[in-house]
Amino acid sequence: MQTHDLIGIGFGPSNIALAIALDEKRHTGQPVDALFIEKQAGFTWHPDMVLDHAHMQISFLKDLATLRNPTSRFTFVNYLHEKQRLPDFINLKTFYPSRQEFSDYLGWAAAQFADRCAYAEEVFEILPERQGDEVSLLRVRSRCADGSVRERLARNLVVSMGGTTNIPEAFRPFKDEPRVFHSHNYLSRIDQLGPLKKVAVVGGGQSAAEIFMELHGRDASTQVDLIMRARAIRPSDDSPFVNEIFNADFTDYVYDRSEDERTHLFKEFWHTNYSAPDLELVQQIFKVMYEQKVAGKQRHRLLRRHQVQEVRAGADGLHLRLLDTDGQLEHANRYDAVILATGYVRHQHKAVLAPLAPYLGDFTVDRNYRVRSTPGFRPQVFLQGACEATHGFSDTLLSVTAVRTEEIRCALEEGRAQAPARSRAAALQA
Numbered sequence: 001m002q003t004h005d006l007i008g009i010g011f012g013p014s015n016i017a018l019a020i021a022l023d024e025k026r027h028t029g030q031p032v033d034a035l036f037i038e039k040q041a042g043f044t045w046h047p048d049m050v051l052d053h054a055h056m057q058i059s060f061l062k063d064l065a066t067l068r069n070p071t072s073r074f075t076f077v078n079y080l081h082e083k084q085r086l087p088d089f090i091n092l093k094t095f096y097p098s099r100q101e102f103s104d105y106l107g108w109a110a111a112q113f114a115d116r117c118a119y120a121e122e123v124f125e126i127l128p129e130r131q132g133d134e135v136s137l138l139r140v141r142s143r144c145a146d147g148s149v150r151e152r153l154a155r156n157l158v159v160s161m162g163g164t165t166n167i168p169e170a171f172r173p174f175k176d177e178p179r180v181f182h183s184h185n186y187l188s189r190i191d192q193l194g195p196l197k198k199v200a201v202v203g204g205g206q207s208a209a210e211i212f213m214e215l216h217g218r219d220a221s222t223q224v225d226l227i228m229r230a231r232a233i234r235p236s237d238d239s240p241f242v243n244e245i246f247n248a249d250f251t252d253y254v255y256d257r258s259e260d261e262r263t264h265l266f267k268e269f270w271h272t273n274y275s276a277p278d279l280e281l282v283q284q285i286f287k288v289m290y291e292q293k294v295a296g297k298q299r300h301r302l303l304r305r306h307q308v309q310e311v312r313a314g315a316d317g318l319h320l321r322l323l324d325t326d327g328q329l330e331h332a333n334r335y336d337a338v339i340l341a342t343g344y345v346r347h348q349h350k351a352v353l354a355p356l357a358p359y360l361g362d363f364t365v366d367r368n369y370r371v372r373s374t375p376g377f378r379p380q381v382f383l384q385g386a387c388e389a390t391h392g393f394s395d396t397l398l399s400v401t402a403v404r405t406e407e408i409r410c411a412l413e414e415g416r417a418q419a420p421a422r423s424r425a426a427a428l429q430a
């Protein structure tokens with residue numbers, strides 16, 4: 001069985017950025033033998049949401065490397081240069097490339113670490129390897145596409161698994177129903193359904209707004225109900241002073257606050273990221289609704305202050321019982337498909353790390369994203385993308401990705417240097 005200094009779970013932007021940071025420092029300190037394990041067959045980045053006209057919600061300067069090392073060859077600018085599009089991109093006069101282009105950039109970077117990533121393997125369990133009264137290594141178990149199980153040993157671990165779909169209670173029994181699906185699967189699932197007369201989109205965030213506009217342009221005979229709990233679609237606030245909360249140094253500020261202060265901060269800035277489409281998109285939706293009024297012909301509806309009470313699937317479609325929370329009125333609607341643009345949850349790490357709970361408790365992290373552990377537990381376990389509660393809104397986004405990888409790399413190096421001689425020797429023997 002192979003032993004690696006570091007195993008990374010997932011090979012999305014967070015771990016690609018870490019692979020770059022490790023590579024760029026390979027000649028300083030102890031070299032790190034890192035392997036990443038990714039469940040997809042090859043690199044893709046939220047592929048079912050690469051919609052026509054969708055663009056990034058963050059400046060390209062917050063790419064995989066620039067904020068850590070502007071001279072890196074893995075910057076978006078160097079990608080453009082290598083693809084011979086730099087002058088043309090400049091003429092676009094934008095900081096926000098299309099999602100298609102940024103996805104291609106991420107794939108270009110990932111491809112340069114193909115020998116350090118095992119694709120098509122899903123990590124399902126991490127077990128402690130005890131030596132006497134110490135845990136010196138971790139056994140990483142993954143399932144390959146053919147169902148076989150593969151095991152590797154790791155001296156350290158970085159868990160960067162992203163989010164999983166948030167499915168509202170009423171829709172949970174419909175996991176195998178092809179006419180109900182989450183925005184995460186939008187393109188591949190909608191394309192399987194053929195022509196649709198009536199579609200419901202649940203949610204009022206960026207995904208819901210993008211999907212609404214995509215359905216509007218897809219087929220002129222499709223009617224869409226946008227069903228949301230809020231009274232209005234509120235745009236994300238990305239004005240410059242507000243946007244400072246996504247600066248890398250704001251992580252210290254958030255981390256140093258008390259829990260109460262953090263709760264207050266999250267409430268104050270919630271709509272910078274969640275339930276908040278770009279203003280431009282909100283204006284496009286408003287225009288579509290307005291033009292219906294001018295034409296005197298209603299095609300789409302905005303069902304604001306509406307909650308889905310009950311769902312029933314029949315041969316003729318999906319029947320939703322809705323509550324209009326303003327008047328407490330109930331009504332029933334039939335749809336050919338329901339798309340849940342209801343966001344994401346980030347608990348996956350708890351399931352794979354469950355066997356380590358006796359050593360890692362409830363998986364709280366220090367400032368360097370390292371999970372706090374009991375004495376005698378030697379491996380360092382880092383979390384990327386699951387620390388929003390302590391590190392702020394940037395944690396699930398690309399905002400601090402490049403800087404965070406340097407913080408993790410330094411903590412990893414420090415931890416390795418401090419490992420007691422006995423456990424270092426044991427780890428080397430394994």
Ligand SMILES: Cc1cc2nc3c(=O)[nH]c(=O)nc-3n(C[C@H](O)[C@H](O)[C@H](O)COP(=O)(O)OP(=O)(O)OC[C@H]3O[C@@H](n4cnc5c(N)ncnc54)[C@H](O)[C@@H]3O)c2cc1C
Pocket residue numbers: 009010011012013014015037038039040044045046049055056057058121122123124160161162163348384385396397398399
């Ligand atoms: C549609 C969409 C658009 C977005 N656009 C932006 C944007 O413009 N700007 C921005 O800042 N943020 C954006 N985000 C937020 C997004 O979370 C980050 O951009 C980024 O993807 C975070 O990278 P990550 O590597 O932490 O997570 P992910 O990109 O989710 O990558 C996690 C990887 O881990 C793999 N994985 C999961 N479980 C396992 C397992 N058990 N074993 C092996 N591999 C596993 C997954 O397959 C995936 O490749 C967007 C999110 C969505 C859903």
Ligand SMILES: NC(=O)c1ccc[n+]([C@@H]2O[C@H](COP(=O)([O-])OP(=O)(O)OC[C@H]3O[C@@H](n4cnc5c(N)ncnc54)[C@H](OP(=O)(O)O)[C@@H]3O)[C@@H](O)[C@H]2O)c1
Pocket residue numbers: 049054055056057099166167168169183202203204205206207208210228229230273274275276341342343344
């Ligand atoms: N082009 C891009 O760059 C792009 C595209 C898509 C997404 N993203 C990013 O991805 C992240 C997630 O965005 P998102 O739009 O997918 O999710 P989101 O912002 O979390 O929005 C989820 C929506 O679903 C609603 N919702 C959640 N649970 C519900 C329930 N049980 N019943 C009814 N409604 C429910 C929420 O309503 P309430 O407000 O009432 O809670 C909200 O309107 C954000 O960071 C976003 O910026 C980026």
